[in-house]
Amino acid sequence: MMNIPKGTKDVLPNDSYKWQYVEGVARDIAKRFQLKEIRTPTFEHTELFLRGVGDTTDIVTKEMYTFKDKGDRSITLKPEGTAGAVRSFIENGLANGVLPAKLYYITPAFRYERPQAGRLREFHQFGVEIFGAKGAQTDAETIMLADSLLKALGLNVKLFINSIGCKQCRAAYNKALKDFFAPHLNELCYDCKNRFEKNPLRLLDCKEETCKKINASAPSIIDYLCEDCNAHFTELRAYLDLAGIQYEIDPRIVRGLDYYTRSVFEFVSTSIGAQGTVCAGGRYDGLIEELGGNPMPAVGFAAGIERLLIVMEQTGVKIPDPAVPTVYLAGMDAECRQKAFEVATKLRLAGIIAEIDHMDRSVKAQFKYADKLGAKFVAVIGGNELSEGVMNVKSMATGESEKVAFANAVEYFFNK
RNA sequence: GCGGGCAUAGCUCAGUUGGUUAGAGCGCCAGAUUGUGGCCCUGGAGGCCGUGAGUUCGAUUCUCUCUGCCCGCCCCA
Numbered sequence: 001m002m003n004i005p006k007g008t009k010d011v012l013p014n015d016s017y018k019w020q021y022v023e024g025v026a027r028d029i030a031k032r033f034q035l036k037e038i039r040t041p042t043f044e045h046t047e048l049f050l051r052g053v054g055d056t057t058d059i060v061t062k063e064m065y066t067f068k069d070k071g072d073r074s075i076t077l078k079p080e081g082t083a084g085a086v087r088s089f090i091e092n093g094l095a096n097g098v099l100p101a102k103l104y105y106i107t108p109a110f111r112y113e114r115p116q117a118g119r120l121r122e123f124h125q126f127g128v129e130i131f132g133a134k135g136a137q138t139d140a141e142t143i144m145l146a147d148s149l150l151k152a153l154g155l156n157v158k159l160f161i162n163s164i165g166c167k168q169c170r171a172a173y174n175k176a177l178k179d180f181f182a183p184h185l186n187e188l189c190y191d192c193k194n195r196f197e198k199n200p201l202r203l204l205d206c207k208e209e210t211c212k213k214i215n216a217s218a219p220s221i222i223d224y225l226c227e228d229c230n231a232h233f234t235e236l237r238a239y240l241d242l243a244g245i246q247y248e249i250d251p252r253i254v255r256g257l258d259y260y261t262r263s264v265f266e267f268v269s270t271s272i273g274a275q276g277t278v279c280a281g282g283r284y285d286g287l288i289e290e291l292g293g294n295p296m297p298a299v300g301f302a303a304g305i306e307r308l309l310i311v312m313e314q315t316g317v318k319i320p321d322p323a324v325p326t327v328y329l330a331g332m333d334a335e336c337r338q339k340a341f342e343v344a345t346k347l348r349l350a351g352i353i354a355e356i357d358h359m360d361r362s363v364k365a366q367f368k369y370a371d372k373l374g375a376k377f378v379a380v381i382g383g384n385e386l387s388e389g390v391m392n393v394k395s396m397a398t399g400e401s402e403k404v405a406f407a408n409a410v411e412y413f414f415n416k
Numbered sequence: 417g418c419g420g421g422c423a424u425a426g427c428u429c430a431g432u433u434g435g436u437u438a439g440a441g442c443g444c445c446a447g448a449u450u451g452u453g454g455c456c457c458u459g460g461a462g463g464c465c466g467u468g469a470g471u472u473c474g475a476u477u478c479u480c481u482c483u484g485c486c487c488g489c490c491c492c493a
Contacts, residue, residue, distance in 0.1 A: 006484080058491050062417080080493080109493080114417080116487065125493060191490080207489075257492090266493095277493065304493030332451065365446080367453040375453095382451055396453065 007113070007121025009306075017322035022153065022308055023106055026126045029149045033141070035104040035128060040084035042108060046074040052083030052291055054258025056198060063111040077110035080257070081127040081302055082287070089131055090293035099132035106305070118276075118307045128281070129300035131288065136232045139263040139283055140239030142299050146279050147245050150267060153308060154317040157278055160250040161240075161265045163233040164201065165225050166285070173224035174200045184214050204252045220251040232262055259284040263299065269311045278311060279303035321374075325355040326413050328370035329391070330363055332382040339381050343391070343409050350410045371396065376416060379404070 004010060011019055030037070046066050053060050065077035078084055085103060088094075094101050105127050113119060128145060130138055143159070150157050165173060177200040181188065185196060189208040196203060204215050225233060240247055247265075255264045264282035281301020289295040312319070329344050331337035340356045347354040355373060357366050363380065370378045379391040385403075393412070394401040404412045 003484080063491080111492075113491070114489095115485090116489095119492075123493065127493090205491095255492090280493065302493055307493060330452080362446095363451055364453080369453090371453040378452075380452065384451085392452090394452070399453090401452090 005121070007115040009120060009122075018309060018312075018319050019305070021319050022305055022312075023126070025152050026104075026106065026149060026303075029145060029152060030104040030128070032148070033102065033145045035102040035130075035145075038085055038088060038103045038105055038129075040081075040088045040105070040107075041078075043075050043077050044084055044087065046076040048083050048087055048291070049076055049079060052086065052259065052287065053080065057258055059111060059257070063113055065110045065112060078107065079111050080109055081105055081107050081125050082129060082257075082259070082284070082300060083291070085127070085129050086131075086288055086291050086293070086298070089129075090288065090291060095131070095288075095293055095296060100138065101129075101131040103129045103131070118304070118310055120306060124305040125302040126305060127300065127302040129298060131298045132296055133299070134285070134297035136235035136263070137239050139232075139236050139299050140243060140245075142281065142301060143240065143247075143265055144243045144245060146265075146267060146281070146301050146303065147243075149303065150279060150308075153312060154315075155269065155278070155308070155311055156315070157267045157269045157311075159245065159247040159265060159267050160253055161236070161247050161263065162221070162250055162253045163225060163229060163236075163262050164221055164254055164260060164264055164282075165229045166261050169221075169224055169226040169229050170201070172226075173219070173221050176219045176224055177201070177203060180218050181214070187214060201254045205254050215252075221254075222249070222251055229262055236263055255280070255282060259287040259290070261285045265301070267303075269307075271311055271314045277304075278307045323353060324374035324376065325370070326353045326375070326416050327355075327377040327379055327393070328366070328373065328375035329354060329356045329379045329381060330366040330370065331357065332363055332380070336381040336383070336386055339386060339406070340379075343379070343381075343406055346410060347413060350414065352410065352413045354413075377413070379409075 027037075046064070049060055049064060055061070059079050064079050067075055069075050085105060089101060089103075106124065107127065108122055108124050110122050112121060115121060126149070128142060130142060143161070147159065164170065178196065181196055181200070181203055185193065187210055188196065188203075189206065189211050192203055192206050192208070192211050195206075201221075203211070204218060206212065206215065222230075222233070237247075253264055253266055260282045262283040262285065265280065266277050267279040268276045269278050270276060279301060281299070283297070283299040285297040288298055327347065329340035331340035337357065344354040344356045355370070355375065357369070359369075361369060363382075367378060375396060377393050377395055379393045381391045385391050388403070389407070390403040390405050391409070392401050393404045
């Protein structure tokens with residue numbers, strides 16, 4: 001028996017409508033904020049992610065699906081959506097078009113990780129990227145968009161924000177961090193000793209108890225923001241207040257991707273175990289230049305669709321039922337089935353959801369089947385009906401029947 | 417990459433102190449005197465009891481291995 005690769009999932013017919021619903025809501029919200037969809041390839045040159053995501057990040061160093069293609073090119077399945085969107089933006093000259101470019105995508109992404117609740121090797125993201133706008137108002141709008149999406153999906157989540165500054169203030173802060181941690185260096189965990197050298201920011205992020213105790217009193221990045229970054233962060237908060245969005249400042253969120261600058265944020269749900277971050281993002285003013293474009297500010301986020309669905313499931317959010325047949329046409333014998341087929345065709349061409357028997361079932365069995373499908377009406381066509389040119393239409397909800405001429409079928413079922 | 421738990425029907429799970437035809441509920445299919453669903457009743461299909469090895473006269477049951485799944489760490493959406 002062939003089975004599905006580790007860390008992947010089938011979306012079965014009984015669940016796919018949930019995905020369609022979430023994607024539909026996301027597209028709606030995107031439209032409301034005037035974002036346009038961008039679709040980029042599932043794989044890119046490995047180099048793009050090395051430079052875009054950061055070659056010291058965990059994602060790049062140990063989680064990418066990288067392989068050589070038959071032309072000996074190093075190819076990588078996208079581990080996130082931003083790098084590809086930025087590449088496309090630059091390569092297609094969208095930077096010379098109307099700005100800001102407000103984009104969104106729904107894409108699979110791939111990371112070689114140990115699967116667990118809310119974490120798969122192939123997962124799906126709804127992502128948003130806004131290129132060209134530097135003001136905090138745009139950060140606020142991006143957060144507002146994410147907030148609207150989560151609310152539209154009926155989720156109750158908490159928003160945490162922070163600013164991790166720009167290159168200049170980060171340098172000052174890294175120095176302050178090193179000064180703070182230096183005396184504790186041998187109390188820190190193995191990872192943190194490395195972080196101390198390579199990326200002191202990430203020391204704040206450690207989940208080890210002893211490290212947590214130490215970094216609880218570490219200096220806060222917010223106190224080290226340069227004048228511009230500080231003003232930007234203040235402005236962001238003002239705009240969030242203006243939008244009526246509740247948030248909490250968490251100086252410990254630093255994000256695991258190298259490209260972030262200034263604003264970073266996470267929407268966290270407490271109802272799904274360890275992988276509670278349902279949506280996260282921030283500003284990345286250096287990335288477009290890093291990937292070869294002219295310097296241009298950018299801000300965005302990604303939401304994990306599987307995680308959204310898990311939270312919705314756990315909290316009992318109602319998803320609208322999938323479409324059911326307006327009418328099931330039950331034919332009694334071969335001739336009647338043919339008539340059923342004919343009427344169904346007419347109804348379908350008129351946009352009415354109609355279903356017929358495909359299994360040569362008895363009328364009784366057809367009724368059971370129609371009931372399982374959730375059909376609103378069953379139209380019985382037997383010898384008697386055929387000779388009268390009518391079908392016997394039964395409402396499955398009330399149990400009442402009436403005769404409807406074949407000629408009036410479309411008219412009868414329209415808007416039912 | 418590290419740690420813990422679990423693998424029996426499509427699903428949720430019993431069970432076998434080692435013994436011949438392995439069970440329930442749900443789901444699926446059909447029937448209940450032949451043209452009508454839901455509830456109830458009856459019947460049916462569907463399992464190499466995760467893989468490989470060991471112990472044994474005999475293993476789904478005991479031991480080990482592998483694999484897979486779940487949960488946590490790490491990381492992230």
